[in-house]
Every structure is written in structure tokens, then in C-alpha cells.
Amino acid sequence: MKKIAMIGVALCATLSFLLAQTPKKPAGSQSSVTRGKKVYEQYCLTCHQVDGSGVPHLNPPLIKTSFVLGDKGKLIQVILKGMQASEPIDDEYYSNNMPPHNFLKDQEIADVLTYVRRNFGNKASAVTTADVKTARAKN
Amino acid sequence: MKTNVVLLGCLSLLSASCLADNGDSSAIHRSAGADQANAGLKLPAGFKAQVVAENLGAARHIAVTPLGDIYVKIQSSKPGKAIAVLHPTGSGKPDAVKTFGTYRGTGMVIKDHYLYTSSDEDVYRYQLNDKFEVMHPDQPEKIVTGLINRHQHESKSIALDNAGNIYVNIGAYSNSCQQQDRAKGSKGIPGCPILDSAAGIWQFKADKLNQTYGDGVRYATGLRNVVGLDWNTAQNQLFVMQHGRDGLFDMFPEYYDLQQGNELPAECMYALKKGDNAGWPYIYYDGIQHKKMLSPEYGGDGKKTGGADAIDPVVAFPAHMAPNGLLFYTGNQFPERYKNGAFIAFHGSWNRQKGQKGYYVVFVPFKDGKPSGNWEVFADNFTGVENIQSPGQAQHRPCGLAQGPDGALYVTDDVKGTVYKISYSGK
Numbered sequence: 354m355k356k357i358a359m360i361g362v363a364l365c366a367t368l369s370f371l372l373a374q375t376p377k378k379p380a381g382s383q384s385s386v387t388r389g390k391k392v393y394e395q396y397c398l399t400c401h402q403v404d405g406s407g408v409p410h411l412n413p414p415l416i417k418t419s420f421v422l423g424d425k426g427k428l429i430q431v432i433l434k435g436m437q438a439s440e441p442i443d444d445e446y447y448s449n450n451m452p453p454h455n456f457l458k459d460q461e462i463a464d465v466l467t468y469v470r471r472n473f474g475n476k477a478s479a480v481t482t483a484d485v486k487t488a489r490a491k492n
Numbered sequence: 493m494k495t496n497v498v499l500l501g502c503l504s505l506l507s508a509s510c511l512a513d514n515g516d517s518s519a520i521h522r523s524a525g526a527d528q529a530n531a532g533l534k535l536p537a538g539f540k541a542q543v544v545a546e547n548l549g550a551a552r553h554i555a556v557t558p559l560g561d562i563y564v565k566i567q568s569s570k571p572g573k574a575i576a577v578l579h580p581t582g583s584g585k586p587d588a589v590k591t592f593g594t595y596r597g598t599g600m601v602i603k604d605h606y607l608y609t610s611s612d613e614d615v616y617r618y619q620l621n622d623k624f625e626v627m628h629p630d631q632p633e634k635i636v637t638g639l640i641n642r643h644q645h646e647s648k649s650i651a652l653d654n655a656g657n658i659y660v661n662i663g664a665y666s667n668s669c670q671q672q673d674r675a676k677g678s679k680g681i682p683g684c685p686i687l688d689s690a691a692g693i694w695q696f697k698a699d700k701l702n703q704t705y706g707d708g709v710r711y712a713t714g715l716r717n718v719v720g721l722d723w724n725t726a727q728n729q730l731f732v733m734q735h736g737r738d739g740l741f742d743m744f745p746e747y748y749d750l751q752q753g754n755e756l757p758a759e760c761m762y763a764l765k766k767g768d769n770a771g772w773p774y775i776y777y778d779g780i781q782h783k784k785m786l787s788p789e790y791g792g793d794g795k796k797t798g799g800a801d802a803i804d805p806v807v808a809f810p811a812h813m814a815p816n817g818l819l820f821y822t823g824n825q826f827p828e829r830y831k832n833g834a835f836i837a838f839h840g841s842w843n844r845q846k847g848q849k850g851y852y853v854v855f856v857p858f859k860d861g862k863p864s865g866n867w868e869v870f871a872d873n874f875t876g877v878e879n880i881q882s883p884g885q886a887q888h889r890p891c892g893l894a895q896g897p898d899g900a901l902y903v904t905d906d907v908k909g910t911v912y913k914i915s916y917s918g919k
Binding site for chain 1: 742
């Protein structure tokens with residue numbers, strides 16, 4: 354009986370291990386995603402929502418939009434400078450202005466954008482602090 | 493036995509991990525008790541709901557003619573899709589939907605022999621024939637033009653009195669008149685300049701062409717954004733529903749916790765007289781303390797009161813629920829207690845955290861022009877989901893209200909473009 358229980362535990366551990374390994378994410382960015390989730394919850398969630406779906410006609414979704422999946426430099430500038438309601442996103446207009454979030458640290462911006470680009474069904478490359486530094490230097 | 497327990501434990505671990513992977517609190521739970529007999533809505537006993545039309549697009553405000561034809565303002569800039577016309581047949585459903593006009597917008601009112609509508613910058617009217625049909629769909633008269641539209645709070649909702657005037661909401665293109673809109677800790681602009689051309693109700697003549705700011709009167713000010721408004725004929729007075737400000741917790745966490753951010757400020761109903769000031773952006777109304785509070789952008793700290801010259805609301809509702817439709821019921825079909833009372837369509841919140849609120853039509857009983865009881869939920873279950881976390885999950889969101897010639901209540905939904913007809917039979 355004890356033996357069977359041991360096998361059960363081993364099986365369980367193996368399964369959990371396998372589960373934790375999928376889906377495979379590049380090494381190093383996992384901790385960035387974890388930190389980015391915290392930044393998202395503090396500064397982004399109210400407007401862009403818990404599931405990244407935004408608010409219809411008011412706040413844009415973060416799910417597979419050209420801004421989120423596209424050029425990293427352009428996306429970082431949205432965080433640094435904010436975005437005016439007069440600017441369309443994939444041909445849709447959203448009524449609310451986004452304020453600048455230039456008070457966030459380079460690491461926080463890299464983390465939150467990596468989180469957004471890897472979450473909500475998005476699959477795009479990580480954003481690094483070097484990317485953020487480059488974008489900041491352009492302003 | 494032990495094996496089973498271990499395996500069971502393993503399975504539950506498995507399923508827990510799977511659930512966690514799918515994104516925790518955003519999971520949608522289908523409402524189990526939806527009553528399809530009432531178009532999925534939950535209503536008081538004796539009321540029935542029917543779907544008159546579906547898939548109209550973003551159906552905003554609505555008006556019903558004395559002969560029962562239905563006009564719906566669609567928020568779309570697609571050519572020829574601004575207004576939908578429904579002519580219900582014997583079944584209560586229209587045989588076909590006709591559309592005309594090319595402009596976004598929300599406003600839609602029938603007064604005498606005219607249909608009044610609004611884009612996000614202008615107000616139009618169309619003459620109706622003796623069957624209350626629009627005579628020249630391609631030739632509206634532009635009665636007001638050039639109203640400010642900076643995307644935020646852009647709806648120019650309208651109401652008419654019985655003295656030839658039309659009242660137009662011009663919403664503030666800002667949350668709280670900060671130097672930097674919605675930025676954390678940003679101060680309010682002294683002597684908020686937005687109030688000159690927006691954040692109020694303007695009065696114009698209903699029959700004069702091409703009026704703009706100089707021709708109108710700023711009838712009431714200090715109203716952040718009004719989408720639902722109605723002329724109360726029993727009181728001969730304009731009543732409005734204000735969309736209260738956002739972001740007390742997000743922008744000023746030093747003064748407000750998450751719970752306070754969720755519950756403040758109240759969504760307010762105001763009864764307006766010419767010259768009234770409701771206090772935006774300098775104050776907001778705290779519906780829990782029943783006090784006008786100084787805004788944190790203007791020196792407030794969650795404790796200081798303000799707005800000595802600002803009017804008090806007639807009714808204070810929970811925060812952030814977005815009242816988009818207001819209708820004073822004058823029909824004879826519903827039971828006596830509904831007569832002259834107010835129906836309000838709440839579009840539903842987005843900027844609460846850990847659960848949204850609203851997404852229903854409420855009723856407030858009135859007697860002698862004042863509320864005679866607490867507000868109550870009248871029609872619920874528009875979202876089709878329980879514990880809604882995000883507005884994107886809502887299958888329907890109530891927006892506009894109208895009363896039919898038989899006394900039925902019509903409600904629009906701007907997610908799927910549904911028009912509901914709610915009737916009372918007593919059964």
C-alpha cells in the first residue's frame with residue numbers, strides 16, 4: 354500500500370514538473386513576466402482590465418493589436434509619453450487619453466511590456482532595459 | 493483507498509494548474525438561471541420582455557413614435573447607418589430594418605412632428621409626416637453645429653422641453669481637469685477652462701438653424717458628462733444623470749484605498765434650474781457620507797468638503813455604473829407606483845477593481861417631483877454572465893430608454909444592437 358502511495362506521489366511530482374515546463378518560455382524572461390504582472394496590476398489594470406480586453410470604445414485592448422505586437426521602440430514611447438484619444442489603434446478610436454508613465458523605472462517598463470507581449474494570447478519578443486534606455490534617449 | 497486519495501489529489505492539482513494557466517479571475521461563468529422566456533432578462537413579477545430587434549450595431553438612444561415605429565441612433569460612422577428604423581408587424585418584430593444618415597452619435601428624441609438626433613458635434617432634426625415617418629432622410633435640418641468633440645465624453649445627448657427649447661449635453665474632454673489628464677498626482681488647472689465650452693448643458697432653440705455656442709445659453713455647468721437626460725413633464729424641469737469622475741484610488745493612493753476608489757464618487761441624478769452648477773471639477777459627491785467633497789486635484793484629501801455654491805443631487809447611486817439613459821415614465825400600462833418615476837439604464841462600470849457593477853435598468857419611484865423611495869433594480873441579467881470582471885465580457889449593455897404609445901418600456905443594448913420591449917401584463 355505504501356509503495357502504491359509512493360508511486361502516486363512520484364507520478365504527481367512528474368506530472369507537475371511536466372506541467373510547469375509547458376508552455377516553454379525562453380529562459381530569463383520568466384522572472385521579468387512575473388515582475389511585469391505586478392506593475393500591470395498597479396498601473397495598467399484599471400483601464401486595460403484584468404484580461405487585457407480594455408473597455409469597448411474607451412480604452413484599447415492589449416490583445417494582438419499592432420501596437421502591442423509591433424515595434425518595441427514605438428510601444429515604449431506609448432508608456433513614456435502616453436497616448437491621445439485622437440490617435441486610432443488598428444482603425445478604432447478610444448475615448449480616453451492615456452497619461453504618460455515616464456515615472457516608471459527602465460526595469461519596470463521592460464517588465465510590464467514583456468508581460469503584456471507574452472500574456473493575453475500575445476506572443477512577441479521580450480522588451481529589455483536596454484530597449485527602454487534607447488527609447489528614452491530619443492526623447 | 494489511499495491510492496485513490498493520492499490520485500484525486502494529483503488530479504485536483506492538475507486541474508488547479510490548468511485553471512491558473514487560463515488567467516484566474518477573468519474566467520467567465522455563464523448565468524445558470526437566465527430566463528429565455530424574457531429574452532434572458534430578470535424582471536419584477538408581472539413584467540415580460542421581448543427582443544424586438546438584434547444586431548443593429550451599437551444601439552444608443554431610441555425614440556418610439558405615437559404609431560409604434562422605432563428609431564434607434566446607431567453609434568457608427570458607416571455610410572447610411574446612423575439611424576435604424578423599425579416598423580413592427582403583428583408579431584411585435586419588424587419585417588425589415590431600414591437605415592439612413594452618416595454620422596456617429598447618441599442623441600435621439602421625437603418631439604411633435606420632428607425627429608431630433610445628434611452627432612458628436614452637431615444636432616439635426618428631420619420632419620415627420622402624418623404617419624410619423626421621416627420625410628427626407630437625406631436632408632436633415634442642422635439646428636446646432638460646431639460643438640466641441642475631443643473624443644472623450646463626446647456624446648451630445650439631447651432633450652426637449654414644451655417651450656421650444658432643446659438641451660444638449662457637452663461633456664468635459666477630461667476626467668477631472670488636471671494639467672495632465674488622468675496622470676497620477678497631476679494638479680487641477682486653476683479656473684478650469686473646459687467649463688467655458690463643455691462640462692455642462694447648453695440650451696438652444698429647437699427650430700432655429702445653424703446655431704452654435706454664441707446662439708445658445710449655458711443652462712447648467714459643472715457637469716462632467718451627461719449621457720442620460722430627460723425633460724420631466726410633471727415637474728416641467730430638466731433632470732440629468734452625471735457620469736462621476738474616475739481614478740481617486742489610482743491617482744491619489746495617499747488619500748484613498750482601493751475600496752474607496754471603487755465606491756466613490758456617487759453617480760448622481762440632478763434636477764436642474766437655469767444657472768445651476770453641479771461643481772465639477774472642483775468637487776465630487778460622496779454618496780456614503782452624503783457630502784460634497786473637495787477634489788484631490790484642487791486641494792482635497794478625501795476629508796475636506798467643498799462646493800458651497802454647488803447643487804446637491806436628487807439621487808446618489810453607487811459609483812462608476814455609467815448611467816446612459818434616463819426616462820420619466822408617463823404611461824398607463826405599468827402599475828400605478830411607476831407613474832412619473834424614473835427609469836435609468838446603467839451601462840455598467842469598468843473602473844472598479846475586482847468586480848464590476850451596473851449593467852442593469854433601475855427604477856426610482858417619484859411623488860410630487862421628488863424620490864418617494866429607494867432605487868431598485870428593475871431589469872437585470874443583460875450581461876449574461878455572473879460576477880462580471882470586465883465590460884468586454886458583457887453580452888449586452890443597457891444604454892437608451894424610450895416609452896411606447898402603449899406604455900411599454902424600450903431598452904437598447906449597444907454591444908449587439910438589441911432592442912428590448914418590456915411590457916406589463918400582471919401575469
